[in-house]
Amino acid sequence: MHCPFCGHDDTSVLETRLTDGGSVNRRRRRCPSCDKRFTTYERIEVMLPVVVKRDGSRVEYSREKLKASFTLALRKRPVSAAAVDDAIQRIEDKLVTMAAKEVPSERIGELVMRELKKLDKIAYIRFASVYFSFNDVGEFKEVIQEVEKSRRR
Incomplete structure (x- = not known):
């Protein structure tokens, strides 16, 4: 060294x-x-799949981009950095076990939403609003109702 x-x-x-x-x-x-x-x-260096964007372009997987998405959604929320790192690690573990050379960005978005839903409901709704490109308040209401239903179970 x-x-x-x-x-x-x-x-x-x-x-x-x-x-x-x-x-x-x-x-x-x-x-x-x-x-x-x-x-x-x-x-250990593991080979993560290439991300296929919605427009068909391909980019290398970036842990930093994923962390930035979590950070933005969790801004001013009471979630520790360790919890975020653990969530990102679970996503990366899932990507590695898929053993695919390419993964659609939508699949990564779904994994992020699943982890955010466990971490913080508000962050989940924030992320969902961008991910699904909400156009009106009704779409927000639907996601909020879904979160409330899952919380009652």
């Missing part, structure tokens, strides 16, 4: 810990040349 400070190509590992439920190795390293310390993270 190259030192990010001086570029020396041989650093030593001081400590290794498992994080994120054992799926990530966190390593504290020291550079023998400049004596600076830094942290690296090692995770």
Whole structure:
């Protein structure tokens, strides 16, 4: 591992810990040349499918885009960052187990809605309003009634 400070190509590992439920190795390293310390993270690289947009274009899957969608829907809502990360991880796990090379963006939207519904009903409605492109208040009412029905069950 190259030192990010001086570029020396041989650093030593001081400590290794498992994080994120054992799926990530966190390593504290020291550079023998400049004596600076830094942290690296090692995770398994899984191949996530390419996302097929509604217009037929294809884009690489982006965890950052998914997180941005969650963040926007959950803005000012009492949901922890850890809960959001767990929801995103469940979505990615589902995408990996599908073992498909391509996945429609609508399928990812459905997975996001399912996770938001578990996390926060208001965020779910916010996301649904954009996802379904609501045109009037009646469509909002329908989704709210659906949420209320599922809450009573």
